[in-house]
Amino acid sequence: MTEIPDDRYDAVVDRIEEGLATLELDGDEDRYELVIDEASLPEAGQHEGAVYEIAVEDDRLVDARYDEEATEERSEAAQERFDRLSERPPNDDEE
Structure with a gap:
């Protein structure tokens, strides 16, 4: 597993399985994955x-601050992308 440099990161919970949360971290140039206890x-x-x-720090989570506003914005943006992709393209006969 790749060592995660000590730093502050923006992170998103990618998945939760069997009480373990997998966070995706965006670094300056790299992406990292950190698995922690969901609790x-x-x-x-x-x-x-x-x-x-x-x-x-030392490949361990030492502080986590939930960003409710960013979570809502991310969710809304994903829903908008899904809605756009789910629209049927116009048929040549429908013009």
Whole structure:
């Protein structure tokens, strides 16, 4: 597994399985994955797609702040993309 440099990151909960949360972290040039105990996250953000500002030291989560506003914005943007993709393109006969 790739070592995660000590730093602050924006992170998103990618998935939660069997009590373990997998966070995707965006670094300056690299992306990282951090697996932690789901219970170490604030309860309001214990779901897929939750956005956090976190701090990592020695490959461990040392601080996690749930960003409810960023989570809602991310969810709305994903829904808008889905809605656009699910629209049928016009048929030549429908013009």
